[in-house]
Amino acid sequence: MSPLHRQLEEYLAIRRAMGFKMERHEKLLGQFADYLAAHAVQALTTEHALAWATSPHQGDPRWWAARLSMVRGFAVHLHALDPAHQVPPRGLIPHGPRRTVPHLYTDREIAALVRAAGALSFPLRAATYQTLVRLLAATGMRVGEAIRLDRADWDADLEVLTVRDTKFGKSRQLPLHPTSTTGLQDYLRLRDRLSPSPSSSALLLSTRGHRLRYERVWDTFHRLVGQAELTPTAPASPPRIHDLRHSFAVATLLDWYRNGADVQAMLPRLSTYLGHADPKHTYWYLSAAPELLALAADRLDAHQKDPR
Template sequence: MNALRQALADYLAVRRILGYRLARAEKLLAQFLTFVEERGEEHLTTETALAWATLPAGADRSWMSRRLSDVRRFAIHLHGIDPATQVPPTDILPGRTRRATPYLYSAKEISALMAAAATLRGPHRRATYRTLIGLLAVTGMRVGEAIGLDRDDFDVADGLLTIRSGKFGKSRELPLHPSTVTALGDYLLRGDRPRQPPKMPALFLSPAGTRLLYCNVQNTFQLLVRHCGIAPRSAACRPRLHDVRHAFAVNTILDAYRDDGDPAARLAVLSTYLGHINPSHTYWYLSAAPELLKLASDQLERHLGGDA
């Protein structure tokens, strides 16, 4: 292993201790170092970083900005070890990323997606996606958290799911509705459940008896979306699997308004349930729902009217 490869391994190890996963960054930076090695260079330069970040020709600018940003963070780390390292300035390929507008699924659409799982090949695969989509809809957990669940993370007696590999390494417990406990229990007891290797404790299994892969789950979900005829609402608002989490968050706060409860108190609970470090991180999930904004406005008007 040459000095740059060792430095990359050290960089990734340090950042992972801080809670970052860096799966995509590791892949991109390894590709970048291959590019550097092919050019016969021993130090990182801004010129080489820019040449690599702008590949392939005609790539989206936000993609190029992301690639250069990953290199920049690594270069900052490396500069402390090797002063010859050049750190690409921040004004080169500045990001122009725009957050997608969440697609807020209706209860009818969630039911349709679960029913559409019946079109998939194989009885256990059909049951897996029906159960997975339902679980995401009623817990708002991240997709990666769901497919990372092990059987031992499901406590049938107490009706709890334990998320052990959440974002930034945070763990949390999710109380489940009895109907969800029953659905998960039935899924685990299916007679057609694939035989698992001894060291494969995954709750959700592929037909091969392995843990589900994120990319395969995403592709299958989009297949179900198309089957149900769920179309984008705009160029920026397309039905994504992650948006099931957004819908859960919005519906939770909607229920608080409709029940004449305390939305602020519900927000604090929701933030914890979603695994956010700070309630402020939850606001993005709520900002794109017109119905929710109207209820908040109505409550404000009633409050101001009471003070008049």
Template sequence: MSAIITAAGALRPRFRAATYQALISLLTVSGIRIGEALALDRDDLDADDGMLIVRDAKFGKTRLVPLHPSTTAALTRYAELREEHHPRPAAPALLLSTAGTQLLHSNVGLTFTQLTAQAGLTRRSAACRPRIHDVRHSFAVATVLGWYRDGADVAAMMPRLSTYLGHADPKHTYWHLSAAPELMALAGDRLHAHLQGQP
């Protein structure tokens, strides 16, 4: 993702670059849905407590998403730049277009496609190309990989990840993980160790 974020830094004007760097970085570290990110308002960032409020998400639910202090600091810096460029924006969105309006999903998708090409990511076929929604999958896989490497009880942790991602049931979270070869290998290693009676 760092190559895509770097590519976003070359967008013009400067505020557009900052917006896309903030958006892609937020998706990378939080795993929220792209629609949820675009719907965030300025008041949905609680910088003091390091929290995002995701309102009226899938199934009409609202949830709190804790943020790392570095993420909160980055969003705070973006907010300062946003206020400088758009002191009276046309929308209360956390992430603004250069016109001061809420970002459009279609425009974000087109820009993400351009950025992935500039970062050297190529599509496998006409139907299989990098999508911005894939960032959410990457977040889920990276989280579980970290748990395996730390020796955590992954099954016990899955409900936490499901809640964090806003899934109604852990089975929906497992879908995000089903096509990750490295994750399957670690799961297989753990199963093999269990069958061999190793701790």
């Protein structure tokens, strides 16, 4: 093990002690340490960090920037131990605004994605991706949370999913709608028949009985979008898998406004369901759809006219 690999282990241990999961960091920074070892690099340099982050050269600048951001955190740690290590400056890779305008899926588009998933090769793979799309659309879970679900996290009697050790180190319970419960139970019966002895405890299984991998899920979903012939609602807003979470949040808020609910009082519930650390992070969804802003403005106008 090279000195940089040992220092990486120390860095990951420190970050995890602070409450960060560091799963993707461990994988990618491990690849970066391998790259440095292969080039016999003793001290991290901006040049090497940039060369690694921007490979492959036909990649997405946003992905390059994310990789370089992970390296930068590690570099700050190394620089504190030895100034010979360079810290890549911020903004080295231009990649547009931090917030991408989400694609808000319609019910018809979600149904098209489910149909496209049903056409995937192998029955278990098709059923798994149909269930994944439906769960993300019905619960607003993060993709990583859905992948990490274990079979034991589903309580069929209570019709509740338990999402454990989330982004902020907390767990939460998600009651499912009866239609979602029925769909999940149907999937579990099918997967138990097709994969009676899986090698993983995961709820959602690959064809070989393993837990789904994030990179493979992202790639498959991208192909499903094309097969479903979905089109961006804006030039810079291609349909992404994470946008199912945005769509769930916006649809929930729209329903509350249309039904006259006290959105201000209800928002903390949505924040808890989504797994946000603070309700203020949920307020961002108010700006995600013009219709939401219009309804909020109408509600404010009515309140000002009748302040009782």
